[in-house]
Structure formats: C-alpha cells, structure tokens
Amino acid sequence: MDQSKQQEDDYGYNLFPERNAPKYKKDSIGATLFTFNHKCQVMLHLALETSPYAKLLLGAMKNSGCQVFKDRHFSCEDCDGAVSGGFDATSSQIVLCQNNIHQQAHMNRVVTHELIHAFDHCRAHVDWFNNFKHLACSEIRAANLSGDCSFSNELSRFNFGLKQHHQECVRGRALRSILAVRKVSREEAEKVVDEVFVSCFNDHAPFERIPHSKKDAKFANRHYESRDRYYANL
C-alpha cells in the first residue's frame, strides 16, 4: 500500500486504517484496555474451533497448500464505518473489525465469508485489483455460501422475502461489497454482477452444496473428509 501509488481508487484500504498505522501497538496495555481486541481474539478462536463452515474451509485450504495459521492470517483491528471484515490479498491476511463484531454468530459468519475469499485466492488466479469480474465472483460466492443471506439474517435486516429471495440477497450484498471497495458507478457494478452471476452462484466449492444451516455445513464437511473414498469408487 505505497502512498505514492495511490490513484483515484484506493481499493477500499481507507476502511481499514489500521493496516498501515495501528493506533495501539499489538498486545500493548492500550490495545487491551481501549479496544475490543481481546474479545475479537476469543470469538475468532471459538469460530475456528466450532463452526463447521470454518472447519471445512480450513481443511480445503490446507489441502490446496494454503494452511491457515490464526496468528499469521488473521488480524483483529478497528475499522471505519459499518464494515465487518476484509481480505487483504497483498499481505494474505483476513482482517476482522473488532469494533463492529460483537456477537459470536456474526463472527462465525464473517470468518466464513472472508475464508471463502482466501480460498478463492488460494485456488485460482484472482486479480482482486484489476478484474471486476473476479471481485464480483468471489463476493457472490461469499454471500451465497457463508450464510450471509439466510432467511433469519435477512429478516434481521428487515428484508422480507421468501420465494427465491436468497438470490436477490446474494446479488444485493455482492453489489454492496463491490461499491464499498471500488470507485465504480452502481450501474457498472450491477452490470458486472449480472454478467458473472449464473457462473458464480453455481460454484459451490468446497461445499459442493449451498450450506443453508449448520447441519448442511456438517454434512458438507463429512462429504469433504471422505472425498478420497468417494472419488476412488465412482
């Protein structure tokens, strides 16, 4: 994130001011007393240990050669605005917004969402900064597969919809995510999302299904762990 290279687009880094200049030194008294850093760390640990979504993604990433280490690949920081997290491809880190995540269920969802970005980064040549289609695709997948668009989550946002509402939600959230980190017009962003929607909505890797619930995620995990037997006997 070279300051001199900053053009019109800062790629959303303005939402994560601590990426360049942390307010409190890591593990300092200031960090402990004046931020939600410790709470974030505890919730992160719980998410990685107990969420079947996270466990499947961690397993899939390890198998793809990108083993995730909590201390290296996750960072709890204060963020601007209402953003909950992000994936920084330059440093291969998932940023969790400690000032905006206060419930375990939310943490689980954010961790899953960002791990999906990390998984895409790991298994494909994703051009995060220059290719809008790639960005849109990963956002569609993350909204689709992380539980972001579950019926109950949408209800809590006062978005009432039933038949096929999931897809509307995925579109909307992918759009929002793109607009938050890139300087493009809404029309342009909508066009890109439309172009890649069908392809990316149907890419369910590594779940092989859309996990609507923890039970779905557990079943997906079970299937993933026995994939050797599965493919050997097809």
Place this chain on the structure above:
Amino acid sequence: MLVNIVDLNDIRGLFDFVLRPPRTCEDYWSEFRHCKSLSNRFHHYYTFGTHPTCEQWKEDYGNCKEWEKSHSSQAKEALRESEGSRVAEQRKFTPVWELRKEPPRDWHMPLNQGKDS
C-alpha cells in the same frame, strides 16, 4: 520371461469386490432424511423457489445396500451413475477465473513489521 499383456477392461470386474459404495449407506439415508426435513424444504424454496426432489437419495440408499449385500453389478452401475450426475451438476458452470497449479507463493511469507516499501 513370459509376459501376459492383459487388457485392463477384462480384469476390471475381478477387482470389484475391493471397491465400496462411494458413500456409506448410512450417509445416503441421512441425506435422504435431511432432504425431506421441513427446514431443508423451507431453505430450498427460499433459495430456488421450488421444492427439493429427494427420491434419488432413497434410491441410492437401496442400491448401496444391494451393493454391500450381493455386489450386484446393476446396483453398482446405478449408484455410480447417480453419483456421476451429482458431480456433473456441481461442475455445470463456466469458471470466471483460471485455477492455479500451485498455491500463491507469498501465502506463508512473514509479514514485514517495518514498513520499508
């Protein structure tokens, strides 16, 4: 030394007894039950606007049991075909990006604590 060149297709059937159903039979049954559950039916409607079809899981369970019991080649083929089409369903899209042959080289590189860039 005498060498017998054997056509793999001829001997494939000989080794069928070492192969197993792709999933355990309990897995097929639990997938069937899960598919039929109220919550799954609700989620399916919420996502696709249609009702899920679950009968294939039940059929697969039957074929799985048949395979284990009698190694019937009919049951095997039916199960393989069913799973084959499941795999094909998951691949039914044109990827937007190119898959990597190796993981990104900087994934494990340590973070530079001092900003020297």
